[in-house]
Amino acid sequence: MREFKRLTPYKEALEMMLNDIEEVKEVEELPLDKALGRVLGEDVTSPIDLPPFNRSAVDGYALRAEDTFQAREYAPIELEVIDEITAGMESEKEVTNGRAIRLMTGNKMPNGANAVIMQEYVKREENKIYVLRPVAPGENVAFKGEDVKKGEVILKKGQILRPQDLSMLKALGFKTVKVKRKPKVGIIVTGDELIEELNEKALESGKILDSNSAMLKGLVRDYFSEPVFYGVIPDDEELIRATLERAKCECDLVLITGGSAFGEKDYAHKFVKLLFHGCTNKPGRPIGYGEKVFVMSGYPSAVFAQFHLYVKYALAKLAGANYKPIKIKATLMGKVPSSLGRHEFVKVYYEDGKAYPIRKKGSGIISALVESNGYIEVPENSEGYKEGVEVWVTLY
Amino acid sequence: MREFKRLTPYKEALEMMLNDIEEVKEVEELPLDKALGRVLGEDVTSPIDLPPFNRSAVDGYALRAEDTFQAREYAPIELEVIDEITAGMESEKEVTNGRAIRLMTGNKMPNGANAVIMQEYVKREENKIYVLRPVAPGENVAFKGEDVKKGEVILKKGQILRPQDLSMLKALGFKTVKVKRKPKVGIIVTGDELIEELNEKALESGKILDSNSAMLKGLVRDYFSEPVFYGVIPDDEELIRATLERAKCECDLVLITGGSAFGEKDYAHKFVKLLFHGCTNKPGRPIGYGEKVFVMSGYPSAVFAQFHLYVKYALAKLAGANYKPIKIKATLMGKVPSSLGRHEFVKVYYEDGKAYPIRKKGSGIISALVESNGYIEVPENSEGYKEGVEVWVTLY
Missing domain, CATH: 2.170.190.11 (Molybdopterin biosynthesis moea protein, domain 3.)
Incomplete structure (x- = not known):
């Protein structure tokens, strides 16, 4: 059984991956009514003064x-x-x-x-x-032009359009707006153990219900993109290879879950020339990336962490979005131990300036995802945080 | 010229309004794929143990x-x-x-x-x-059931469905989910001064382009609801009355902008039995509410504040959503003066624990909405905040 010889440090892996991702080129012109949440495809300059008169x-x-x-x-x-x-x-x-x-x-x-x-x-x-x-x-x-001057750039390329941005465009006489095409993101879920319909007998014999597809489809939609689902694929080398090829052709990015480690039936990484495989992040260590494909874990909680640590930044870059997660200062309401050398993704429930670590362990635990609303990151050089310290929370 | 005899304190008005709003009763059954961001219509209990076996x-x-x-x-x-x-x-x-x-x-x-x-x-x-x-x-x-126990309530009525919630539902074998019907929100924009297409001559003669419709449509969509736009209506008493009647019949809530003050042509409030009219919030003081109708200001910045101070809570209650704005602690990076007796809505730009007040004044200033990403509230009993103090920011 092979293991990862060396874990790539999280930040190094992230940078390598982002350097490889290229922004979608195409823009499409949409009526303002259809543009909420879309990514602005070009700088917009004002054709008029606002107010147009004193x-x-x-x-x-x-x-x-x-x-x-x-x-x-x-x-x-x-x-x-x-x-x-x-x-x-x-x-x-x-x-x-x-x-x-x-x-x-x-x-x-x-x-x-x-x-x-x-x-x-x-x-x-x-x-x-x-x-x-x-x-x-x-x-x-x-005074004329005190809100906006004629010729002024009022919204920059990459802006994720909010209601007030649409209001501004409308106030300046725009009826349509050029936005980036939504990136298409292929989702392939693999694993002989997965079933798609509730079946008590199958469950008793060791199968489990796929849940990654629903999670990834939702996450992809939340981050400027359009999911394309290729189904739950059994651990069949040829089938996985063929599905991956098709998804690579049809999509801007592909997420394949399951088979990212080095089990005998972990095929996914064999068909992709990976820039890195195995990183310091925890959970989700066996992540790999190359050729616009993320090779991800099978366990939902690991997939979720891999999405927030890597994939969402890839989607923002693909979509051309001016995106940076908002960091919130909070008092940590419990101890968070962490291993030196690991970049830990710790789920928390944030409320009113306090971050409560969700203690449920195990990367198979979906209820911890449901109970949390954000996360903190503990970098490789830290052994964790004591209760009562200030931490930075990112909400999801 | 009449003026408001007494301004209703903000919190009092908010409570009166919320007491009058009733949750939408109908639920609809959707495939998981269509349920992202929707409001769960009933408690969901797990039909199985998760994991289903040790x-x-x-x-x-x-x-x-x-x-x-x-x-x-x-x-x-x-x-x-x-x-x-x-x-x-x-x-x-x-x-x-x-x-x-x-x-x-x-x-x-x-x-x-x-x-x-x-x-x-x-x-x-x-x-x-x-x-x-x-x-x-x-x-x-x-161990069997250590994530979720058979019969356990895993998601509560009112939950706004996130990717991880859909993942949980899928992991338990659900293919569909019952969500609340989206509230229909009528939007009526009034004012003789408003035009809908850019026309330099009209602008020179004192007209302005409507921008409230685009803003309110976007905000309504962001808060669990479906906008129904009734157009830009001139200040014609009969036309406003008729449009308002129609919107009240067809929608769960109506927002009418312009004509909320007591100008000769401010008709909107004449046709609605208001529970309150004129409140301590600033901007947007002339807000009125009654009979499921919000009578709102004409100026975009005032409308925006009224939306965040009142309407979004109404939409959450209508939609049956378990919604509470997330409050973020921040250091105030500039002075925020405020008048005693006014509940001020102050736009800020939040980044990395710091809140920068957006100083542009005037309720007609749309660029201040575009430059900000959140707000702080200064209640009636405060004269404002000094630079450097800790404040609570709500992001939008």
Whole structure:
């Protein structure tokens, strides 16, 4: 029985793999409505100023600021209201000294006016107002281009489009947006022990139900990509080889689970020229990568860790996404022992600044995945963390 | 010009609103493949034990632990290998004293064996092994039901289904899952000033492009629900009334933006019996709610705040989702002043434990939404936070 001669350090393996992955080239043009969560395929520059004109930031009266400098509660200044503007309209009149125009939040500033006084600070009597306090030039005016300037880059290539990004695109008049094609990710699950339908007899004789396919399909969807499932394949050398070939042709990346170690029936790694095979991460040590194929473990918990330690970064790079996991500071609520030389992936439940390690052991334990909502990483040079220390959690 | 007589405190308004919202009753049965991100409609109990049998947690040899108690590197114990099991198979032979069966990770434990020794700790010579160290009874065995017990509740009603939850369901033999029907959320955008296509002339005369529809559609999708867009409606009392009636009939909740204040053309609130109208939150003070309708501001930044302060909680309750925003501890990297009596929604950019306040002011500023990735809340009884203090950030 062969074993790994040398484990590649996690960070070294990650870098080798990322250097090998190339961003998907194609972009597709989608209506804004279909673009949520997609990856922007090019920088977007604004075709207009936003606001497109100087506008009032409040409901009130546009006037000349210098008319109000002497205004006080006990000595109001009288101005004549020469026009009233409603939403989306503009006034053709010009504001000159001694005059004001009634307007609403968002209305275009009338010519001649250089400030707006809020309606709360005037008394209105028919076509007169009495201004009760001074306003400065520019007060309560939102200036043309103060939100976005014409020609400014407003969203960068690689942005994962959120509701507010779509709002910005819409505000600038875009109806469509160019996004990266979603990477296609082939998923092959292997193992003679796997069945796909509940069958008590089969379970009693030593079979188990496949669960990796459902997990990987979901994870791939969560990370900018489209899963293509090639089924549960028995440990048949030729069948695995053929399925792998097909998946490599049809997909941008392939994930094959089971058979990543050196058992007699662990075929997957025989058909791929691997850049590395066997790394310091724990669980999931027997991971291999080469030729756009990840050779992964069979156990769900190991597969899950391998996905978060390696595959999600590969998907982000493939998809061209400007992605970096968000790190959260938390107080560790239990001891986390770790072995020197291993990069450990430790599942935690995070809530309100506290990280509770999920103690269930065994890479076959799916309930630990369900109970956790994030993980901490313990690098090779650490023997773990004591209870009460600050750690960085990544949520999943 | 009427103003709000009294502002309802934010938390009071939130509670009133949530008390009025009722969970969607209907569930639908979906294949696991379609259930990612959906809300579980009922508790799920496991039909089987997981693992379904005692199994080996390592590659090695199943044996009787007591045979190994005296084993040492310098004094190995010889055992006879009576069978070899491959993936998904079981042995019909029984392990008795002096005998062992070769097996792989995941194999069912043969009868008679009570422990497994890892292959690294034996020397194999033909049909003999030499055990180099002792193992304890139960060592390297994953026991039947240690992950999940038959009859145990494995996922609770309201769970927002993640990849690992789907993996669990699949591992227990489920092919479909009952999820809540997605709430339908009507979106009505009002305002004479709004145009839907870029038109330089219209912009020059005081119009602006609608952006709330794109934002709200995206937000609604992000929070378990399905948007139904009723278009951009001019400030026409009858048209607004009719559209609102239709949306109330067709949807579980309605969001209407624009016209939530008391301008002459702010009609929306006239047609809804509001539980509250005008709250202490800032921005977005003129929010109103009643009869499953949110009467919201017109300005994107105010609408965005109102969504995160109110609407997302309404959607979670409607959808029956077990949802609570995750709070992240961060060091505040700038001063955040706030007015007493106002519950402020302050946009921040969070990275690596630090929260940078986004200083752009004005509720019309969309770029501040694009630049931020979360918010902090400053309650009514606080005058704000100094630079350097710890705050709780919620990411969006």
